[in-house]
Every structure is written in C-alpha cells, then in structure tokens.
Amino acid sequence: MNGVPESNPGHLAALLREGLPAEAVLSDPDVTASYANDMASFCEAGxxxxxxxxxxxxxxxxxMRTATALRVPVVPQGARTGLSGAANASDGCIVLSLTKMDRILEISPVDRIAVVEPGVVNAVLSRAVNEHGxxxxxDPSSWEQCTIGGNIGTASGGLCCVKYGVTAEYVLGLDVVLADGRLLSTGRRTAKGVAGYDLTRLFVGSEGSLGIVVRAVLALRPEPPRQLALAAEFGSAADACAAVCKIMEGGHVPSLLELMDRTTITAVNDMAQMGLPDTTEALLLAAFDTLxxxxxxxxxxxxxxxAGAAAVVPADTHAESELLLQARRLSLTALEAVKGTTMIDDVCVPRSRLADMLDGTARIAEKYGLTIGVCAHAGDGNTHPTVCFDAQDPDESRRARESFDEIMAxxxxxxGTITGEHGVGVLKKEWLAREIGPVGVELQRGVKQTFDPLGLLNPGKLF
Incomplete structure (x- = not known):
C-alpha cells in the first residue's frame, strides 16, 4: 500500500487529530499542495x-504510529530550501513538517554544545550562540531560511567548510523517531565517545529515509575573530584554480575560499548592482578569521x-569583507534570474582537478548552447555549475537536463562525487547508483530495510 486510498484521507486526518491539535493537521487540498516540493527543478512531486x-x-x-498502522508514507520536511527534491511529497503521503519544533533547548559554554529541535533556523542558532561567545x-547559502533538521538530513555545508568542515562534523547526538514510532537516542554530549556503531553519522545525510530527527546535540566552537577578505581577479579560470592549489599547498587555512566565474559575476551585478569586476574571467574570494x-x-x-592575478583587492574593513561575501551568497539567486529557472549541480572534485572541472563545464555549456554559471567552494573542490534555462521551452529544457547529466559524469x-552538500533526493538517484556501484546500493538498501522495513519513510528518494 503506497498511500491513502482516495476515499479515506478524511479518516487519516481524523486519526492524526487524535494525537495532535486540530490546527496542526492540514487537509485542505489548496493548502497541502503548497507543501508538495522543495526548490529543485526537474523533480517529480506527488x-x-x-x-x-x-x-x-x-x-x-x-x-509515525498512525502511518505504520495504515501503511501510509511519510515525507519529512524542514524549510524546503533543498535543491535535490529530497523534501518532495509522494502521492497520498503525510507531509511531516518540523518547522514548529523550533526551540533552542540548551546552550552550554562549558561543554560547548547546543541542544536544539529540528525546526531551528540556522541563522537563529548562529546568533544565539554568538551571544555566549x-x-x-x-553556514549554507540559505542559512537565513534553512533549518538544522534539514541541514542534518542533507549533510549540508557552506562557505566556511574549507576551514571548519560540514554539518556531519558538528552533530554529536540525535533523538530520532523511528518508522514505527519508537524513540532512539544516538551519540553523546561529551567531547569524545566511541561506544558501538556510529549511528549518529548514519542519520546525517540520510534525507529523512531512516527516521525523524526530533532533537540534536551540536558541537560548538569558540567564536573566532571577525574575518577579513580579499578579491583576486584572474584572466582565466585555470589561473584562479592554480592559485587555489598554491594556497592550500602552502599550508594556509582560510576561513573561506570561493570562486565565481564571469557568468556568475555578471548575473550578480545585473541583479544587485554590486560593482564586481565583470570583465574578469574568474574572481577568487579569500578570507581569514585569524588573529x-x-x-x-x-x-x-x-x-x-x-599565479597570474590581474588585480588583488584586500578589504580594509569588516564591512567591506561582508559586502564581498554577500555577493557570493547572492550567486545562485542571481543566476536563477538569468532565464527564470536553474538546475544547480553540486559536484565535488579533488582540488587538483578543479580547473579541469571548470574547463569541462565551459565546454558542455558551449556544446548545448546554454548559459552555465559556476560558483564554487574552491577550497574544498565543491563546484556549483548552474544551468540557466527557460522552463517553457521544451528543447531548452531537454538540453538543460542533458548538460546537467554530463556535468555529473x-x-x-x-x-569526484555527484553531491558535496545538496544530497541525492530525486534529482540524482540514478547517479548515486553509478557512483557507489551495485554492492554499495545493496548494502545501503539493507540499512534502509533495517530501519524502515515497510518503506514508509521518504519513499522514492536516494534509491
């Protein structure tokens, strides 16, 4: 049974209201339809x-007990800022939106942890812990909207990953409601702990397919000094990538090392009048939060x-630095404005192959006659080639999808890997199988079967 029979949605809603306030159960089709999908293009939604x-x-x-009793699929959701279709509804499902579970339960400066519910917005948590030093x-680009639960589900990253790492490195413990309604606690709140299998890491990046995260213990760091940034202009992407390699090879530890190609720079200028140097082929942004x-x-x-930079412009103040970083954060929004629709790739390659990735993407853009802008977390090789296209043009849409697949290949x-931080969801299911191979797929499906034997949790995602 893959969903609720059409004649019984009222029965499902009635049973759910036996354990939830009436206002917490939405059944108006016009309202529920607004929860059908996240921000990914080309991803089916039920x-x-x-x-x-x-x-x-x-x-x-x-x-979850109600869903198990009726064999109804459940799709967990946060703020639906995801870019892979991982939060897309399936036909007849219960959409389980966790945005109302938004309390910060504890901040401990001594233990350097925060205990939060899944609906806490990333930026809200960041500001709250800043008050404690x-x-x-x-810090995903959507940090003002995205939730911690969603960040955990997709193992998201951000601009600071080159120095500080991704979400998985900050999740110490979880409370998870399993498919049958049981509550599982994993991990710890201590600085160290190696008791048994690392189930906490297993849930991070599982896209809601193994259980529902309802509480997280997160590691914190002392607040660093405010960062200063510079912008370096290059006549080619290859020179910019060579600079990235020299910076990392030299042992430098920037808090941020980002790249924007000419297409992206132009899009940001057109949208926000940022005054970026749109005559250059690549702009490298570096920042340090050291003493x-x-x-x-x-x-x-x-x-x-x-490495060949035509100009290097350091910011003199923190305000100037933030202006540069804001330009980078606007990249994906600006590229979407080029044609109205984008497909945002998320391919991560070894730093030593970054130039090959950018050059190859440029060839793919030329082959398909499309605008493809690239912004990248250059310090960790995570590129975001963004295909801009008119969704109302069938031929252009076809070319966009084909170019997207060629970029992943x-x-x-x-x-490299097909996703560095956005997840697999619906968008990259076929490519996950290609990356991990048949043995990897078999074992991962076995894990899924153990945690969710009825296949009710976020069906149709990952595999």
Whole structure:
C-alpha cells in the first residue's frame, strides 16, 4: 500500500487529530499542495493527503504510529530550501513538517554544545550562540531560511567548510523517531565517545529515509575573530584554480575560499548592482578569521599575483569583507534570474582537478548552447555549475537536463562525487547508483530495510 486510498484521507486526518491539535493537521487540498516540493527543478512531486505540523516528540511519535498502522508514507520536511527534491511529497503521503519544533533547548559554554529541535533556523542558532561567545560553523547559502533538521538530513555545508568542515562534523547526538514510532537516542554530549556503531553519522545525510530527527546535540566552537577578505581577479579560470592549489599547498587555512566565474559575476551585478569586476574571467574570494588576518591576506595576495592575478583587492574593513561575501551568497539567486529557472549541480572534485572541472563545464555549456554559471567552494573542490534555462521551452529544457547529466559524469571522471552538500533526493538517484556501484546500493538498501522495513519513510528518494 503506497498511500491513502482516495476515499479515506478524511479518516487519516481524523486519526492524526487524535494525537495532535486540530490546527496542526492540514487537509485542505489548496493548502497541502503548497507543501508538495522543495526548490529543485526537474523533480517529480506527488500530492500529499495531509500535512502535519507537530510541536512535540510525542506528537511525532503519534504520526509515525498512525502511518505504520495504515501503511501510509511519510515525507519529512524542514524549510524546503533543498535543491535535490529530497523534501518532495509522494502521492497520498503525510507531509511531516518540523518547522514548529523550533526551540533552542540548551546552550552550554562549558561543554560547548547546543541542544536544539529540528525546526531551528540556522541563522537563529548562529546568533544565539554568538551571544555566549560561541560559534556554530556550518553556514549554507540559505542559512537565513534553512533549518538544522534539514541541514542534518542533507549533510549540508557552506562557505566556511574549507576551514571548519560540514554539518556531519558538528552533530554529536540525535533523538530520532523511528518508522514505527519508537524513540532512539544516538551519540553523546561529551567531547569524545566511541561506544558501538556510529549511528549518529548514519542519520546525517540520510534525507529523512531512516527516521525523524526530533532533537540534536551540536558541537560548538569558540567564536573566532571577525574575518577579513580579499578579491583576486584572474584572466582565466585555470589561473584562479592554480592559485587555489598554491594556497592550500602552502599550508594556509582560510576561513573561506570561493570562486565565481564571469557568468556568475555578471548575473550578480545585473541583479544587485554590486560593482564586481565583470570583465574578469574568474574572481577568487579569500578570507581569514585569524588573529592577524591582514598578514594572512598579504601572503595569499602574493600567491594570487604569482599565479597570474590581474588585480588583488584586500578589504580594509569588516564591512567591506561582508559586502564581498554577500555577493557570493547572492550567486545562485542571481543566476536563477538569468532565464527564470536553474538546475544547480553540486559536484565535488579533488582540488587538483578543479580547473579541469571548470574547463569541462565551459565546454558542455558551449556544446548545448546554454548559459552555465559556476560558483564554487574552491577550497574544498565543491563546484556549483548552474544551468540557466527557460522552463517553457521544451528543447531548452531537454538540453538543460542533458548538460546537467554530463556535468555529473565529468565530476565522476575526475575522481569526484555527484553531491558535496545538496544530497541525492530525486534529482540524482540514478547517479548515486553509478557512483557507489551495485554492492554499495545493496548494502545501503539493507540499512534502509533495517530501519524502515515497510518503506514508509521518504519513499522514492536516494534509491
């Protein structure tokens, strides 16, 4: 049974209201339709039977017990800022929106942890821990909207990953409601712990397919000094990538090392009038949050100049630095404005192959006659080739999809991965199988069977 029979959605809603407030169960089709999908293009989405917005762990458990009893699929959701279709509804499902579970339960400066519910917005948590002199590093571009639960589900990253790593490195423990409604606690709140299999890491990046995260223990760091940034202009992407390699080879530890190609720079200027140098082929942004960031920037400036930078402009103030970083954060929104629709790839390659990835993407754009802008977390090789197209043009849409697939194939050919931080969802199911191979698929399906034997949790995603 893959969903609720059309004649019984009212029965499902009635049963759910036995354990949830009436206002937490939405069954109006016009309302539930608005929860059908996330921000990914080319990803199919079904029609949910009902949307629930629980506020407590017990309410989530009631939802899962009801779903198991009726054999109804459940699709967990956060803010739906995802870019892979992982939060898309399936026909007849219960959409389980966790946005109302948005409490910060604890911030401990001594233990350097925060305990939060899944609906806490990333930026809200970041500002709250800053008040205690602490820092939560993962900072996706959508940090003002995306939730911690969604970040955990997709193992998301951000601009600071080159120094501080991704979400998985900050999740110490989880409370998870399983498919049958049982509550599982994993991990710890201590600095160290190696008891048994690392189930916490297993849930991070599982896209809601193994259980519903209802509480997370997150590691924090002391708040670093405010960062200073520089912008280096290059006449070619290859020179910019050579500079990245020299910076990393030289042992420098920037808090941010980002790249924007000419297409992306132009799009940002057109949308926000940022005044970026749109005559250059590649703009490299580097930042340091050390005790002497000016000295670190000077050393990186020398490496950029040696690699062929036409100009290197250091920011003199924190405000100037933030303006540069804001330009980078606007990249994906600006590219979407070029044609109205985008397909955002998320291919991560070894840093040593970054230039090959950008050059190959440019050839693919030329082959298909499309605008493809590239912005990248250059310090960790995570590129975001963004295909811009008119969704109302069938031929252009076809070419967009084909170019997207060729970019993923190129990433694998270069020894990379199909996703560095956006997840698999619906968009990259076929490519996950290609990357991990038949043995990997078999074992991962076995894990799924153990946690979700009825296949009710986020069906149709990953595999």
């Amino acid at each position: 029609t949910p039977a009902v949307v629930v917005l629980p506020r407590t762990v017990e309410e989530v458990q009631h939802v 602490l820092y939560y590093p993962p 002497d960031p000016a000295a670190d920037l000077a050393a990186v400036a020398e490496l950029c100049t040696a 190129l990433g694998l050919e270069l020894g």
